Amino acid sequence: MAREGYGDLLAFVAVARERSFTRAAAQLGVSQSALSHTVRALEARLGVRLLTRTTRSVAPTEAGEQLYNKLAPRFDEIESDLAEVLELRDSPRGTVRISATDYAANALLWPRLSAFMPRYPDIKVEIITDYGLTDIVAERYDIGVRLGNQVAQNMIAVRIGPDLRMAMVASPAYLQAHPAPQTPDELAAHNCINLRLPTHGGCYAWELANGDREVQVRVQGQLTFNGTYPMLAAALDGCGVAYLPEDLAKEHVAAGRLCWVLEEWFPTFPGLHIYYPSRRQSSRALSLVVEALRYST
Numbered sequence: 001m002a003r004e005g006y007g008d009l010l011a012f013v014a015v016a017r018e019r020s021f022t023r024a025a026a027q028l029g030v031s032q033s034a035l036s037h038t039v040r041a042l043e044a045r046l047g048v049r050l051l052t053r054t055t056r057s058v059a060p061t062e063a064g065e066q067l068y069n070k071l072a073p074r075f076d077e078i079e080s081d082l083a084e085v086l087e088l089r090d091s092p093r094g095t096v097r098i099s100a101t102d103y104a105a106n107a108l109l110w111p112r113l114s115a116f117m118p119r120y121p122d123i124k125v126e127i128i129t130d131y132g133l134t135d136i137v138a139e140r141y142d143i144g145v146r147l148g149n150q151v152a153q154n155m156i157a158v159r160i161g162p163d164l165r166m167a168m169v170a171s172p173a174y175l176q177a178h179p180a181p182q183t184p185d186e187l188a189a190h191n192c193i194n195l196r197l198p199t200h201g202g203c204y205a206w207e208l209a210n211g212d213r214e215v216q217v218r219v220q221g222q223l224t225f226n227g228t229y230p231m232l233a234a235a236l237d238g239c240g241v242a243y244l245p246e247d248l249a250k251e252h253v254a255a256g257r258l259c260w261v262l263e264e265w266f267p268t269f270p271g272l273h274i275y276y277p278s279r280r281q282s283s284r285a286l287s288l289v290v291e292a293l294r295y296s297t
Contacts, residue, residue, distance in 0.1 A: 008042040011035055012050060013075055016060045016068040093122035094285035099136055100145035102129045103228040103245055104272055108161050109145070109293065116292040123285045131226060132198040137277055142286055148270030155275040159295045165268045166207070167246040168261040169253065173238040180261055181241075184208050184217050187262075191240035192219035196226045206243045209267035219243075271295065 014024035015035065025032040043050050050064035060068055100109060105127050113125055128141075136144040147164065151157040170180070174191075181187050187206070194203040203224060205216040221240050225231050228244060235242035236252060241261055252258040260266075274293055276286070 008038055008045075009071055010075060011038045012042055012064075013068060013071050015039060015051060015058060016064060017072065019058050021058060091122045092120060092284040092288060094283050095124040095126060096143065096286055096289045097126045097128070097141045098143045098145065098274075098289075099128050099130050099134045099139070099141045101131055101228065103248065104145045104160075105129050106229070107245070107248065108272060112292050113289075116289070120285075120288060123288065125289065129227070130198075131195070136275075143274050143276050143289070145272055145274055148273045151273055151275045154278060156278050157273040157275045158290055158293070159271050159273050160293045161271045161295050163268050163271045165246040165266055166243060167249050167263070167266050168206075168241055168243050169235055169249045169258040170241045170261050171236060171238040171257065172259055174235075174240060175259055175261075180259075182262075184215050184262065184265060187217055187219050187241065190219070190221070191223075192221040193231045193234050193240045193242040194219060194221055194224040195228075195231065195243070196224050198226065204243075207267050208262070208265040210265045214267070215265075 011024070011028065011030075014028055015021055018024045018027065021032050021035055021039075025035045028035065030038075039051060048063045049061050050067060052059050052061055052064075098105075098109065109127060117123070117125065133146070133150070134141065134144065136142070145160070148157065148159065170178075170190075178190060181190060192206075196202075197204050203218070205218045208215050208217060219241075223231075223234050223239055225234070228248065231242045232244055232248060232252075234240065235244070235249075236257055242249075246266065249258055253260060274290065276290075
């Protein structure tokens with residue numbers, strides 16, 4: 001195939017990856033009509049349909065899927081090679097995309113990045129808050145954040161925080177109207193504030209531990225959120241019992257705005273880690289962000 005067709009291949013890869021002409025056009029900086037024309041011209045030259053188009057979606061055909069699986073890794077490798085060349089510039093630059101929970105972003109990432117960013121004006125950081133246990137490779141993130149025991153073995157993991165202790169809390173007003181539970185089973189009688197996990201579509205089961213005893217409790221209540229900070233706000237407003245990182249709640253407990261609930265059942269988990277794929281060579285921008293986030297005792 002003539003070399004002038006490489007741009008057509010790149011356009012096809014973008015559409016197949018995004019499953020959308022609109023998103024792919026925005027990514028490539030071209031109009032949607034121009035991108036559609038480019039892909040149709042590629043299909044005409046190859047003599048095979050690569051994409052199935054409907055009014056609502058775009059999906060690769062069998063031939064398109066085969067071509068995408070062969071091309072995408074090669075274009076990614078070319079991008080990586082070009083990034084290595086660009087690293088020879090005096091000032092490190094590039095964009096580092098991070099997937100993290102709202103708690104990790106606020107409590108750990110931003111306090112360190114706020115000091116890091118002014119020193120490297122050509123490095124851009126994009127943080128997307130998410131509780132979905134995102135596949136960072138498939139979604140093209142550079143870094144993910146998870147508890148240490150949740151990181152896949154084929155990833156490079158770097159600790160960014162101490163061990164994480166979770167806590168259950170409620171406001172004094174709530175506990176005055178609803179006597180505090182004495183056992184995990186008694187949580188069933190309480191208005192508990194749930195966390196929705198988009199990956200599974202269900203709510204997070206509270207993991208509790210008392211010495212060697214470990215239990216998981218599926219709680220019920222009027223309120224369900226997809227983030228930690230709305231759960232904290234709801235607990236402060238007296239709406240029920242919440243399950244939160246202990247360090248997020250302790251200042252409110254010290255001020256008398258919240259009370260510990262079933263404190264002997266607070267579990268401790270391996271600390272939060274950033275993780276990223278094991279690659280031949282990471283970009284300098286990524287390496288600098290990793291070092292800025294690294295936890296030191």
